[in-house]
Amino acid sequence: MVGIIIASHGEFANGILQSGSMIFGEQKDVKAVTLKPSEGPDDIKGKLEAAVATFENQDEVLFLVDLWGGTPFNQVNNLFEAHKDTWAIVSGLNLPMLIEAYASRMSMDSARDIAAHILETGVEGIKIRPEELQPKPKAAAKANAQPSNAGAPGKLEYVLARIDSRLLHGQVATTWTKTTNPTRIIVVSDNVAHDELRTNMIKQAAPSGVKAHVVPINQMIKLAKDDKHFGGQRALLLFETPQDALKAIEGGVPIKTLNIGSMSHSVGKVQPNKVLAFDQDDIDTFGKLKADGVTFDVRKVPADSKENMDAILQKAQNELNKQKKA
Structure with missing residues (x-):
């Protein structure tokens, strides 16, 4: 199974991990790693390495981070260089993306495949009310929403x-x-x-x-x-x-x-x-x-x-x- 590490500034990672468990159930090989205000890059790097070490399969790891270019991302990226053929990083984490990652692990055994798959869900999870402010979906996307033999x-x-x-x-x-x-x-x-x-x-x-x-x-x-x-x-x-x-x-x-x-x-x-x-x-x-x-x-x-x-x-x-x- 692909391991998942959720990394963030502050307690966001712990909070979204708990939210995901409430919706999808407790998950194996998922860890939250947080950067506290009093900590620096070396601190979170150590936490990331310790989290990966707990996984049964350390060759396939997906990192879901809060912000591209932030300290959690940068430290993940440093570790990623030695495993870029099998590991994957996705930034801009939201709850729909995390749930999709959990579901994808049931049928996908590649961190890179899951990373590519969950991007669309992360974007689709962002919605607006009133609805007229929401961008109109592309015609192709609407056509693909129903099976070809619908009706x-x-x-x-x-x-x-x-x-x-x-x-x-x-x-x-x-x-x-x-x-x-x-x-x-x-x-x-x-x-x-x-x-x-x-x-x-x-x-x-x-x-x-x-x-x-x-x-x-x-x-x-x-x-x-x-x-x-x-x-x-x-x-x-x-x-x-x-x-x-x-x-x-x-x-x-x-x-x-x-x-x-x-x-x-x-x-x-x-x-x-x-x-x-x-x-x-x-x-x-x-x-x-x-x-x-x-x-x-x-x-x-x-x-x-x-x-x-x-x-x-x-x-x-x-x-x-x-x-x-x-």
């Missing part, structure tokens, strides 16, 4: 179906999008479809090159049966509740596996782990989904280990039973 006869292909009370947020827009490569993100919810503000926010949160839609459940059922207009379209479905997912599946949306990301806590619910909360209706709904042949993939991000949904539901049921007796 051809065929049904939607489902690359992920997820229950997440937060719907479209950082973990979905970056991590899951990078690993499943959808052309469309579809929020399936009657409540959200009738909320203009939430609908607009979701559409604005879509990652570059992916269209976001919000549709009522019955509309999603109709779309799933349409075999004339969705050839080449890869859909990532987001449900706010298990009840919405059950209604869609029983209506004919062909989902065999549900990724369980988060279910927010509210009055009357129990919380058997950090991100999932249930009431009796939720537990009963998951029982119906299981009876319908649906399997559950309990993970916040792809890098997480899968949790046992049966054990989580049993713990939730036990806690609800205790509440009833109290």
Whole structure:
């Protein structure tokens, strides 16, 4: 695996490392190196060398630095000269670039290939509101955003179906999008479809090159049966509740596996782990989904280990039973 070193003036490297972990999960062979106000070039050089020494593969190292020409960059560049055939440096680090680097390590084993690949993502991550201030995308880029057979006869292909009370947020827009490569993100919810503000926010949160839609459940059922207009379209479905997912599946949306990301806590619910909360209706709904042949993939991000949904539901049921007796 390609090792990654994040280097910066001050605590920026530590902060963005923590942000990346929150979105993509903890990462192996990634180190943050900081230059403090009281330190000089030799200090950060020593830190860089020590960080590289911890990597399993020291031949393939990608350096992500904050500023071209600054002291962190200059010291990285000095070390780079002896390894320029395999190492790579990218400056102007932002969070979309870091997330893309994490995702790229899953399929690329060259620091130089990853460096070339993440540049576009770093640039695309810079957006402006109001939107009229944003430069217009080039025609070629817009054409490449959709597969060449988009709109051809065929049904939607489902690359992920997820229950997440937060719907479209950082973990979905970056991590899951990078690993499943959808052309469309579809929020399936009657409540959200009738909320203009939430609908607009979701559409604005879509990652570059992916269209976001919000549709009522019955509309999603109709779309799933349409075999004339969705050839080449890869859909990532987001449900706010298990009840919405059950209604869609029983209506004919062909989902065999549900990724369980988060279910927010509210009055009357129990919380058997950090991100999932249930009431009796939720537990009963998951029982119906299981009876319908649906399997559950309990993970916040792809890098997480899968949790046992049966054990989580049993713990939730036990806690609800205790509440009833109290």
